[in-house]
Amino acid sequence: MTEVKICGLTTPETLEAALVGGAAYVGAVIFPKSPRHIEPEAAAELFAMARGRAAVVAVVVDPDDALLGRIATSLMPDFIQLHGNETPQRAAEVRALTGAKIIKALPIREDADFAAVPAWTKAADILLFDAKPPKGSELPGGVGHSFDWSLMANRALAARWFLAGGLDGTNLGEALRITGASMVDVSSGVESAPGVKDIPLIRKFLDAARQALA
Numbered sequence: 001m002t003e004v005k006i007c008g009l010t011t012p013e014t015l016e017a018a019l020v021g022g023a024a025y026v027g028a029v030i031f032p033k034s035p036r037h038i039e040p041e042a043a044a045e046l047f048a049m050a051r052g053r054a055a056v057v058a059v060v061v062d063p064d065d066a067l068l069g070r071i072a073t074s075l076m077p078d079f080i081q082l083h084g085n086e087t088p089q090r091a092a093e094v095r096a097l098t099g100a101k102i103i104k105a106l107p108i109r110e111d112a113d114f115a116a117v118p119a120w121t122k123a124a125d126i127l128l129f130d131a132k133p134p135k136g137s138e139l140p141g142g143v144g145h146s147f148d149w150s151l152m153a154n155r156a157l158a159a160r161w162f163l164a165g166g167l168d169g170t171n172l173g174e175a176l177r178i179t180g181a182s183m184v185d186v187s188s189g190v191e192s193a194p195g196v197k198d199i200p201l202i203r204k205f206l207d208a209a210r211q212a213l214a
């Protein structure tokens with residue numbers, strides 16, 4: 001079964017659609033520059049409905065200890081997704097501070113970008129390969145851009161990993177066929193506008209993930 005993470009959820013209706021549709025991971029983006037930003041305390045209230053139904057992920061960018069403390073005491077996520085320039089040493093501190101498991105996002109444009117993988121294989125529980133954002137972008141993720149999926153083909157990786165970046169219900173099958181991914185992550189591809197999740201698009205994506213197996 002392809003495991004799906006729906007990221008950047010901000011409303012009970014869209015979170016419920018993700019949960020009912022079978023998402024294994026649901027993500028809150030805690031980054032004020034993002035159109036999907038949600039404060040940790042509001043995320044705690046919203047994501048209470050996901051407990052026991054999916055893993056809750058808090059997406060952060062180079063977080064300081066104060067923010068991590070707020071996240072740990074309110075949201076208590078299963079995973080912290082580090083989407084900035086964090087080091088493996090910082091990831092160990094984040095793990096110790098929060099008690100959460102670690103997803104590390106690695107930006108990919110070319111083969112050389114996989115040089116970062118060995119340092120993260122033990123430092124993260126799951127890697128997330130995402131497209132490098134366009135130059136000048138305020139967001140390091142959630143920009144709806146794909147990288148060249150053929151870079152993933154036949155790549156032997158010791159770590160568990162998500163494929164992310166520019167996925168949607170129409171291209172997921174091809175992405176899975178080319179990359180062999182068993183875990184995928186989506187945000188823009190299930191939105192009607194930046195930050196506005198769309199229930200029919202969420203259903204379409206989750207259906208495509210199920211069909212890709214059939």
Ligand SMILES: O=C(O)c1ccccc1NCC(=O)[C@H](O)[C@H](O)COP(=O)(O)O
Pocket residue numbers: 007008027029031034035036059060061083130139140141142143144145164165166167185186187188189
């Ligand atoms: O989604 C955001 O706004 C965001 C902001 C800052 C850091 C990370 C962010 N998103 C991380 C994700 O896990 C996205 O799902 C991933 O980058 C894929 O996004 P998309 O290409 O829009 O599907």
